[in-house]
Amino acid sequence: MATYRYRCETDGPRDVVRPIGTAEGTLDCPECGVAMPRVFAVPMLALGSSSARSLIERTERSRERPDVVSAPPPAARRGPAPSTNPAWSRLPRP
Ligand SMILES: [Zn+2]
Numbered sequence: 001m002a003t004y005r006y007r008c009e010t011d012g013p014r015d016v017v018r019p020i021g022t023a024e025g026t027l028d029c030p031e032c033g034v035a036m037p038r039v040f041a042v043p044m045l046a047l048g049s050s051s052a053r054s055l056i057e058r059t060e061r062s063r064e065r066p067d068v069v070s071a072p073p074p075a076a077r078r079g080p081a082p083s084t085n086p087a088w089s090r091l092p093r094p
Contacts, residue, residue: 006036013039 004023006014011031016023026035 005039005041007039008032008034008036010034 001017002020002023004016004018006016006027006029008014008029008031011029014027014029014036016027023038026037028034029036
């Protein structure tokens with residue numbers, strides 16, 4: 001089942017649950033009877049789980065109000081991990 005949205009000019013948006021692929025292009029408004037065109041909207045990804053919702057909210061918040069930090073994260077400060085390849089020991093050192 002999927003949720004489809006239609007918008008009536010006078011009564012506003014209406015959500016209708018139907019099997020996937022069975023939504024009509026227009027639907028008669030239950031309030032005034034006028035044909036409502038279907039509206040395409042973002043899938044309800046944010047309603048999935050609380051962790052997905054908080055990740056989406058943090059990502060959207062970082063666009064305009066990113067978190068302020070005073071130093072790079074600990075893993076980035078150490079640099080890349082040393083290689084275990086023995087051929088690298090023969091390379092010149094800085
Ligand atoms: Zn209506």
